[in-house]
Amino acid sequence: MPRTAFALEGIVTTQLEDKSQRRTGRLPKAPHFGADLAASLVVFLVAVPLCVGVAAASGVPVELGIITGIVGGLVVGLLPGSSLQVSGPAAGLTVLVASAVSQHGLGMLGVIVLGAGVVQILLGVSRLGTWFRAISPSVVQGMLAGIGLVLILGQIYPVGGLAQPDTTAEKFGGLGELATAMVTTPQGLAGLGLGVAALLIMTGWKKFAPAPLNLVPGPLIAVVLTSALAALVALPVQKIEVGSLLSSLNPPALTDFGAVNAAILGSILTFALIASAESLFSAAAVDRMHDGPKTRYNKELVAQGAGNAVCGVFGALPMTAVIVRSSANVQAGAKTKLSRILHGFWLLLFVVLLPGLLAFIPTAVLAALLIQAGWKLLELKAVAKLVREHRSEGFVLVLTAVTIVATDLLIGTLTGLAAAVIKMAIEVSRLSVNAKHADDHVHVELGGNATFLRLPRLLDHLENLPQHKHVHLDLSTVRHLDRACHQAVDNWVAEHRRNNGSVEVAMPAKVG
Structure with missing residues (x-):
């Protein structure tokens, strides 16, 4: 076999051994x-x-x-x-x-x-x-x-x-x-x-x-x-x-x-x-x-x-x-x-x-x-930095620590996990409502995630819309519409029409 081939074989063998050691974590031969x-x-x-x-x-x-x-x-x-x-x-x-x-x-x-x-x-x-x-x-x-x-x-x-x-x-x-x-x-x-x-x-x-x-x-x-x-x-x-x-x-x-x-x-x-x-x-x-x-x-x-x-x-x-x-x-x-x-x-x-x-x-x-x-x-420096830069995360941290001190480790940790899940749910379910008023109609566009956590805000906007104008309710860009918000929109549309209002609704492609 030529000398170059021997050299290449040695390089390949060494690389394979190094990869095997990195993958397995076994004691290397070195x-x-x-x-x-x-x-x-x-x-x-x-x-x-x-x-x-x-x-x-x-x-x-x-x-x-x-x-x-x-x-x-x-x-x-x-x-x-x-x-x-x-x-x-x-x-x-x-x-x-x-x-x-x-x-x-x-x-x-x-x-x-x-x-x-x-x-x-x-x-x-x-x-x-x-x-x-x-x-x-x-x-x-x-x-x-x-x-x-x-x-x-x-x-x-x-x-x-x-x-x-x-x-x-x-x-x-x-x-x-x-x-x-x-x-x-x-x-x-x-x-x-x-x-x-x-x-x-x-x-x-x-x-x-x-x-x-x-x-x-x-x-x-x-x-x-x-x-x-x-x-x-x-x-x-x-x-x-x-x-x-x-x-x-x-x-x-x-x-x-x-x-x-x-x-x-x-x-x-x-x-x-x-x-x-x-x-x-x-x-x-x-x-x-x-x-x-x-x-x-x-x-x-x-x-x-x-x-x-x-x-x-x-x-x-x-x-x-x-x-x-x-x-x-x-x-x-x-x-x-x-x-x-x-x-x-x-x-x-x-x-x-x-x-x-x-x-x-x-x-x-x-x-x-x-x-x-x-x-x-x-880690007081890290805690202070977290509280200063991310107040909601800092709240979860402080709540977890204080609950552990006041009760025990399990209750405190579970309390922190529950608070983190609630915080995440609130942040994920962000809902934007933009209303553009014209002389004879209102264009209402919703974006984000319409979940039950945002239901009060959604109903406040819908119930404050004028009865005498045509309402175009655009939900086509909503990423997620859960059953609670879907039912609330349907009920509002039916109520608005019973009061002689005119409504046109564009629903999202997928409804949760």
Whole structure:
């Protein structure tokens, strides 16, 4: 074969391999091991304090958060769907988990998470994953803002050394007592100092740390420094309680499945929908950060469901794809899914070999980490911009967030979705009515969509037309005429003619 033919064959083969890798998301044969290894260590360092903090905020043993992180790496990391997105326990689900544990007990957590995983798998197999992309961005942003507000409102209590109240009303009502405790009690003063120090370190680390050191995650630096300070000075603060990983496993018993009722089924559905939405919205954001294979939404939903099913079997926390860990993975230079798999392995190795280190972390520091996570979920600049530029979208966002804070996550999200649908219906059903008056006739032309939502406006125009003039009612350019408006026009025409009026009507080609 000529040399040119060999060269062309090599080019074609390389292009086919590259296309196959982009399409499948499988690990490429190119040597990216070094980059993925380094990225996995960064993600691991980010994940450790967040796994522990989310578990503590959810009111469950901290080991269950680590287990979920391990499953997110070793199970979801191996499955197809997304290549660089990292899964684990998410701050956005702490409100749901805490509520579910409070209502149904820790023993039912495994049943709920397992059921949610099965629902996610069914949604993915049914190819419904892409439909999550159709949810109004204002509802999503409102949901995240509401979660952020609830998270901040709850986590300021551990900073002051007090237990977190159960309800939103109690959290607001206890703010006075919390403020007093923060400035009068030794535990409150110490917790406030550590929390503020942790927030300052996390905020300023990336900006002020020298170039080689700023690659280390700010949350890890904050946890290490404040925990060391608390230990050296012997500050009177509460620390994380750590037990054996195996003894913390909380697998559901067969009798737990027999106790499933309507409330638990509602929790299962809520977990599945919220976790799916958060994972797929995160996937859309992560895909914009890199040039590698893009997420296949249905496969990613199946992978998330499989991970939650495994977490349910262990009785651990639910998981989602987490934007903080995922962005850290991309920014650290990850090339393939090997980085997220290895991060799960490092979590497992850490909790097996060095679990005692977690016992040095004050709960006030973990609360500060989650307060920062809640603040990021608020995205106040984006909210202000949306309210300023699109008031109706801003209204949906604020309504969703406020309802979540006032009630719960499910009711708030459903309220936001309903408001978005109503807003869309009103905007879509725009109807223009133009009347041109002559000496002996009136030409009325309608345009847009004539639906029942615009029926009052349509009838006002028709009923104000003069009886003594011939009316030419032109509906030929109306894109949609629903049954309510069609019937109203027919009734008006009949009434106008009974009153000796003259009417000529041009109807649209298609009537809804």
